[in-house]
Amino acid sequence: xxxxxxxxxxxxxxxxxxxxxxxxxxxxxxxxxxxxxxxxxxxxxxxxxxxxxxxxxxxxxxxxxxxxxxxxxxxxxxxxxxxxxxxxxxxxxxxxxxxxxxxxxxxxxxxxxxxxxxxxxxxxxxxxxxxxxxxxxxxxxxxxxxxxxxxxxxxxxxxxxxx
Amino acid sequence: xxxxxxxxxxxxxxxxxxxxxxxxxxxxxxxxxxxxxxxxxxxxxxxxxxxxxxxxxxxxxxxxxxxxxxxxxxxxxxxxxxxxxxxxxxxxxxxxxxxxxxxxxxxxxxxxxxxxxxxxxxxxxxxxxxxxxxxxxxxxxxxxxxxxxxxxxxxxxxxxxxxxxxxxxxxxxxxxxxxxxxxxxxxxxxxxxxxxxxxxxxxxxxxxxxxxxxxxxxxxxxxxxxxxxxxxxxxxxxxxxxxxxxxxxxxxxxxxxxxxxxxxxxxxxxxxxxxxxxxxxxxxxxxxxxxxxxxxxxxxxxxxxxxxxxxxxxxxxxxxxxxxxxxxxxxxxxxxxxxxxxxxxxxxxxxxxxxxxxxxxxxxxxxxxxx
Numbered sequence: 001x002x003x004x005x006x007x008x009x010x011x012x013x014x015x016x017x018x019x020x021x022x023x024x025x026x027x028x029x030x031x032x033x034x035x036x037x038x039x040x041x042x043x044x045x046x047x048x049x050x051x052x053x054x055x056x057x058x059x060x061x062x063x064x065x066x067x068x069x070x071x072x073x074x075x076x077x078x079x080x081x082x083x084x085x086x087x088x089x090x091x092x093x094x095x096x097x098x099x100x101x102x103x104x105x106x107x108x109x110x111x112x113x114x115x116x117x118x119x120x121x122x123x124x125x126x127x128x129x130x131x132x133x134x135x136x137x138x139x140x141x142x143x144x145x146x147x148x149x150x151x152x153x154x155x156x157x158x159x160x161x162x163x
Numbered sequence: 164x165x166x167x168x169x170x171x172x173x174x175x176x177x178x179x180x181x182x183x184x185x186x187x188x189x190x191x192x193x194x195x196x197x198x199x200x201x202x203x204x205x206x207x208x209x210x211x212x213x214x215x216x217x218x219x220x221x222x223x224x225x226x227x228x229x230x231x232x233x234x235x236x237x238x239x240x241x242x243x244x245x246x247x248x249x250x251x252x253x254x255x256x257x258x259x260x261x262x263x264x265x266x267x268x269x270x271x272x273x274x275x276x277x278x279x280x281x282x283x284x285x286x287x288x289x290x291x292x293x294x295x296x297x298x299x300x301x302x303x304x305x306x307x308x309x310x311x312x313x314x315x316x317x318x319x320x321x322x323x324x325x326x327x328x329x330x331x332x333x334x335x336x337x338x339x340x341x342x343x344x345x346x347x348x349x350x351x352x353x354x355x356x357x358x359x360x361x362x363x364x365x366x367x368x369x370x371x372x373x374x375x376x377x378x379x380x381x382x383x384x385x386x387x388x389x390x391x392x393x394x395x396x397x398x399x400x401x402x403x404x405x406x407x408x409x410x411x412x413x414x415x416x417x418x419x420x421x422x423x424x425x426x427x428x429x430x431x432x433x434x435x436x437x438x439x440x441x442x443x444x445x446x447x448x449x450x451x452x453x454x455x456x457x458x459x460x461x462x463x464x465x466x467x468x469x470x471x472x473x474x475x476x477x478x479x480x481x482x483x484x485x486x487x488x489x490x491x492x493x494x495x496x497x498x499x500x501x502x503x504x505x506x507x508x509x510x511x512x513x514x515x516x517x518x519x520x521x522x523x524x525x526x527x528x529x530x531x532x533x534x
Contacts, residue, residue: 072196086200088193088311088319098323105324108385111317113328114298116305
């Protein structure tokens with residue numbers, strides 16, 4: 001994927017929620033720095049690059065790139081050297097690095113085709129679980145303990161199902 | 164495992180141009196380090212988890228299952244020459260295994276680049292059949308093994324080039340007429356342009372021997388198995404038509420040159436005393452084309468396919484029962500070919516001499532008796 005301002009390789013990807021959907025910008029590190037995108041305080045460039053006024057001022061970094069995979073210890077540098085990954089969780093850790101290349105090597109970046117049977121359910125469960133854990137955190141932060149207790153019990157139940 | 168499988172010699176199937184079809188699926192266990200990154204103990208543990216499940220598959224009854232460290236280099240090489248394991252897998256030892264079914268149509272590599280590489284091969288253009296079998300095996304295994312899978316990226320693989328379906332579909336094509344008529348470059352370029360890969364006999368980085376070319380999909384993500392296979396089938400069918408047309412055109416435009424080429428190949432194979440693989444392959448290739456075009460009796464094409472298998476280095480050494488230096492191999496290779504050629508009838512060649520002998524046709528029978 002190429003930078004939208006110059007032709008260098010894009011390494012910074014911003015997605016912003018705008019009315020009725022998302023806006024995405026791909027930039028190289030240089031242009032991102034120059035435009036102030038990497039400085040969370042300054043969003044002037046976002047407004048220039050996006051023709052609609054963003055609803056939310058906070059840009060969301062879609063895919064962060066970690067230095068190393070927490071699960072298996074494989075590093076980003078290793079990946080850049082060998083072009084292969086350490087474990088299935090590396091895809092989460094290095095998604096920002098991998099995603100831009102996928103469009104070039106494949107006919108899309110969204111899987112079509114076989115889904116492991118049973119996996120569809122368990123994936124949905126895992127997603128629900130993650131969402132509930134997030135809700136639990138915010139319930140605790142808001143000191144809404146009644147909701148927190150309900151969520152905690154729900155999570156326990158789901159966790160039992162997943163395992 | 165003593166003998167090559169039926170698909171290797173194209174028994175009972177039309178494989179004149181499309182010699183074999185192959186499907187490969189890559190799968191990995193969730194959260195475990197991929198084989199290239201895993202420490203030895205982890206690799207062995209992953210193998211111990213997968214191997215019993217693979218061996219317990221119904222289709223693997225009476226199959227062949229060995230850890231790579233148990234196999235002699237020569238045995239590994241024979242498996243590579245039969246396309247049952249990859250060259251990469253052959254280089255591995257402890258913690259990697261190969262499980263092959265009795266009919267040698269299905270092989271599963273444990274701890275190759277991915278935890279599991281499963282492949283199925285069929286003679287002729289039969290990608291769908293191969294895929295059906297593999298998909299069944301895959302579904303049976305996923306009941307016991309949790310494969311790494313992501314909603315967006317599909318099956319997660321060690322190399323991002325295999326993400327999504329994890330499927331590589333390929334066909335081995337025999338295209339001598341396109342090579343001889345110098346159309347092959349154009350055809351291969353067109354194939355590349357539509358995003359398919361062209362490789363030699365043993366995959367990536369290998370050269371084409373005996374006018375054999377492997378064509379496969381590059382992209383694995385963003386399209387379903389069905390879409391990928393359909394496109395490949397269409398392209399292969401087109402190339403097959405081109406090859407067939409090129410053969411017919413040669414027969415029409417230059418029948419004498421064609422007969423000469425086939426006759427020479429037959430003669431050289433029958434009498435030469437030293438052959439390297441490359442030269443032998445190129446002559447057998449012409450014989451194979453001649454067989455498909457009716458120059459030889461039925462069964463000759465299968466004989467050619469057997470020869471191509473038998474004269475590869477590891478098969479030669481298996482035959483000789485000893486390790487051989489390259490020069491010794493060339494001698495034994497020629498020996499085998501000479502003796503095989505004695506069982507083959509000489510080509511039925513019509514020499515057309517319209518221009519020379521006022522319109523009459525002389526049939527030159529090249530049936531010189533062997534001994």
